[in-house]
Amino acid sequence: MNPHxxxxxxxxxxxxxxxxxxxxxLEAGTIVALMAAFAGWFMVLRRxxxxxxxxxxxxxxxxxGAALAGLPLSAGYFCFCVLGALxxxxxxxxxxxxxxxxxSAVIGAVQASGFALGFLFLSLYGGILENLExxxxxxxxxxxxTQVHTxxxxxxxxxxFFLIAGRPLFFASVDEAAASARGVPVRLLHMAFLVVxxxxxxxTAQITGVLLVFALLVAPAAAAQQLTxxxxxxxxxxxxxxLGIIWVGLTLAYFSDxxxxxxxxxIAFGLYLVxxxxxxxxxxxxxxxxxRA
Amino acid sequence: MTAAVKLADAAVTLGGNAIWSDASLEIxxxxxxxxxxxNGSGKxxxxxxxxxxLPLSHGTVSVLGRSPTQAKREIGYLPxxxxxxxxxxxxxxxxxxxxxxxxxFGLPRPGRSVEQRRVDEAIDLVGATSYARRAIGECSGGxxxxxxxxxxxxxxxxxxxxxxxxxxxxxxxxxxxxxxxEQICRSEQITILLVAHDVNPLLAHLDRVVYIxxxxxxxxxxxxxxxxxxxxxxxQSPIEVxxxxxxxxxxxxxxxxxxxxxxxxxxx
Numbered sequence: 001m002n003p004h005x006x007x008x009x010x011x012x013x014x015x016x017x018x019x020x021x022x023x024x025x026l027e028a029g030t031i032v033a034l035m036a037a038f039a040g041w042f043m044v045l046r047r048x049x050x051x052x053x054x055x056x057x058x059x060x061x062x063x064x065g066a067a068l069a070g071l072p073l074s075a076g077y078f079c080f081c082v083l084g085a086l087x088x089x090x091x092x093x094x095x096x097x098x099x100x101x102x103x104s105a106v107i108g109a110v111q112a113s114g115f116a117l118g119f120l121f122l123s124l125y126g127g128i129l130e131n132l133e134x135x136x137x138x139x140x141x142x143x144x145x146t147q148v149h150t151x152x153x154x155x156x157x158x159x160x161f162f163l164i165a166g167r168p169l170f171f172a173s174v175d176e177a178a179a180s181a182r183g184v185p186v187r188l189l190h191m192a193f194l195v196v197x198x199x200x201x202x203x204t205a206q207i208t209g210v211l212l213v214f215a216l217l218v219a220p221a222a223a224a225q226q227l228t229x230x231x232x233x234x235x236x237x238x239x240x241x242x243l244g245i246i247w248v249g250l251t252l253a254y255f256s257d258x259x260x261x262x263x264x265x266x267i268a269f270g271l272y273l274v275x276x277x278x279x280x281x282x283x284x285x286x287x288x289x290x291x292r293a
Numbered sequence: 294m295t296a297a298v299k300l301a302d303a304a305v306t307l308g309g310n311a312i313w314s315d316a317s318l319e320i321x322x323x324x325x326x327x328x329x330x331x332n333g334s335g336k337x338x339x340x341x342x343x344x345x346x347l348p349l350s351h352g353t354v355s356v357l358g359r360s361p362t363q364a365k366r367e368i369g370y371l372p373x374x375x376x377x378x379x380x381x382x383x384x385x386x387x388x389x390x391x392x393x394x395x396x397x398f399g400l401p402r403p404g405r406s407v408e409q410r411r412v413d414e415a416i417d418l419v420g421a422t423s424y425a426r427r428a429i430g431e432c433s434g435g436x437x438x439x440x441x442x443x444x445x446x447x448x449x450x451x452x453x454x455x456x457x458x459x460x461x462x463x464x465x466x467x468x469x470x471x472x473x474x475e476q477i478c479r480s481e482q483i484t485i486l487l488v489a490h491d492v493n494p495l496l497a498h499l500d501r502v503v504y505i506x507x508x509x510x511x512x513x514x515x516x517x518x519x520x521x522x523x524x525x526x527x528x529q530s531p532i533e534v535x536x537x538x539x540x541x542x543x544x545x546x547x548x549x550x551x552x553x554x555x556x557x558x559x560x561x
Contacts, residue, residue, distance in 0.1 A: 045383075163400055164398055164399060164400065165398055167394065167395060167397060167398070167399070168395065168396055168397065168398055170391070170395070171391045171395035171396065174381075174383055174388060174391065175372075175374070175388070175391070175444075177372035177373075177374060178370065178371070178372055178374075178391075178392075178444070178445075179391075179395060179396065181344060181346070181370045181372060182370075182395065182396040183365075183396055184395070184396045225382040226382070228382075229382045229383055229384045229387075229427070229428035229429075230384060230387075231383070231384075231387055234382070
C-alpha cells in the first residue's frame with residue numbers, strides 16, 4: 001500500500017502508525033526533539049552554536065570509525081561527540097574564563113580534524129559506508145525499539161541535568177564573572193554542558209542526519225528567543241517548535257519521496273524566518289507582550 | 294564597632310611580581326569608598342583579595358571582622374563587564390533574580406512570593422521598575438548598570454563591591470549612578486567599595502579614597518589623598534592636582550595619564 005496524505009489528520013495518523021518502524025520513528029523523534037529543544041536553548045543563549053555544529057560533524061568520524069572497528073554506528077556517534085566536547089571544553093578557556101577568540105579557533109581545529117579522521121577511517125575501512133546518505137541527511141527507516149529505549153534513557157539523563165543544573169548554568173551563561181564570584185563552578189558547568197550537548201547532538205543526528213542535526217538544535221531555540229525574553233515561556237516555545245518541526249517533518253517524509261532531514265531543516269529555517277520577521281514587524285503591528293518582551 | 298575592611302601590612306604577589314605591599318587600611322562600616330589609581334596598579338586585585346579569591350602573600354586581611362571567605366556571603370559583587378549586546382534576550386528582572394538564587398543547584402521552584410518581592414524591592418531601589426521587564430539587550434548602558442546593581446543588592450548584602458561600574462557609561466549616567474550608589478549607601482547602610490578610573494563623577498559623594506600606585510596603597514578623605522604632595526609622594530615623581538572652576542580635579546604628571554587607558558580592561 002502506498003501511503004497518501006489526506007486532509008484528515010486522523011486517517012493520516014492511522015496510516016503512519018500501521019507500521020512499527022514508523023511508530024519507532026515518531027517516538028524517537030519526539031524524544032530527540034525534547035532533548036534538542038533544551039540543549040539548543042542553552043546553546044543559543046551561550047553563543048555556542050559553532051560548538052554545536054562541530055559536535056554534529058564529529059558524528060562523521062564517529063560513524064566511520066565505528067564501521068572500521070565493527071561497532072554499532074551509534075556507539076561511534078556518542079564516543080566522538082563526547083570526545084569533541086571534552087577537547088573543546090578543556091582548551092577553550094584561559095585563566096579560568098571563557099576566551100571567545102580562542103574558543104572559535106579551537107572549535108574550528110576540532111572540526112577540521114573531525115573531517116580528516118572521518119576520511120581516514122573511511123579509506124582504512126576500504127569499503128563504501130553503507131547508508132552514507134542516511135548518515136548525512138537522516139532517515140527514519142530502521143530505528144529499532146532498542147534504539148528508542150537508548151534515546152529515551154539518554155534524554156532522561158540530559159533533562160535531569162538541565163533540571164538540576166539549569167539555574168546555575170543559566171547564571172554562568174548570562175554573567176560568568178558574577179556567577180564565578182558567587183561560587184558557581186563555571187568551568188565544570190561549561191564542560192558538563194558541552195558533554196550534554198555532545199550527547200544531544202549524537203542522539204539527534206541519528207534521525208536528522210549529521211549535516212542537518214543543527215537545524216533541530218538551533219532553530220527552535222533561536223526562534224523562541226526572538227519571540228520572548230521570558231525564560232519559562234521561551235523554553236516552552238522552544239520545545240513546542242522542536243516537536244512541531246519533527247512531527248511535521250516525519251509526516252511529510254512518510255508521505256513523500258524526500259528525506260526527513262530535508263523537511264526538518266526547511267521547516268526549521270522557515271519557522272526562524274517567520275519569528276524574526278514577526279519581531280521586526282512587532283513595533284508596528286503591536287503583537288503584544290509576547291513579541292516585544 | 295568592627296571595621297568593614299581592615300588590611301594590616303598586606304602584600305600581594307601575582308606570578309612572582311609584587312603588585313602592592315605594606316598596605317594598611319581601615320574602612321568603617323557604611324562608608325562610600327572609591328579605589329583609584331593608574332592601570333595595572335592592582336585595584337581589581339584589592340577587590341579580589343577582599344572577596345577571598347586571591348590570597349595575600351604577607352600581612353592580614355579581615356572583612357566584617359572575619360576572613361574574606363567567611364564574609365563572602367554578605368558581599369554583593371559586581372564584576373567589571375562589557376554591556377550586554379542587543380541580541381541578549383533575557384529580562385532584567387530575571388537577571389536580578391539570579392543575585393538571589395542563581396548559584397543554587399536543584400529543581401526550579403515555582404514563583405515564591407517572598408523572593409519575588411525581594412527582587413521587586415531591589416529593582417525599585419535602583420529605579421529600574423519601568424524597564425525591568427524588557428530584554429536587557431534593549432536597555433541603555435545606564436539602565437543595564439542599574440539592573441546589575443540591583444542584582445548585586447538583591448540578597449541584602451552588608452557590603453557592595455563594584456569593579457568599574459561607571460566605565461562605558463556616558464557622563465550624565467556616570468553622575469547619576471554615582472549619586473544612586475550614595476543614596477543606597479546611606480539609606481541601606483551598606484558599605485560600598487568601587488573601583489574607578491575617574492574620581493570626578495564621584496567626588497561630591499565619597500567618604501574615602503583608596504589610592505593605589507607604584508606598589509603602595511594610600512587611604513584617606515578625598516581632598517587629603519588627591520593632593521599634589523600626597524600623590525607626588527606616592528608616585529615619587531612630581532604630580533600636580535589642579536581644581537577647575539567647576540570643582541573637578543585634574544591630576545597632571547601621572548605616569549599613566551587617563552588619556553590613554555586602552556588596557557583598562559586587561560586584568561592586572
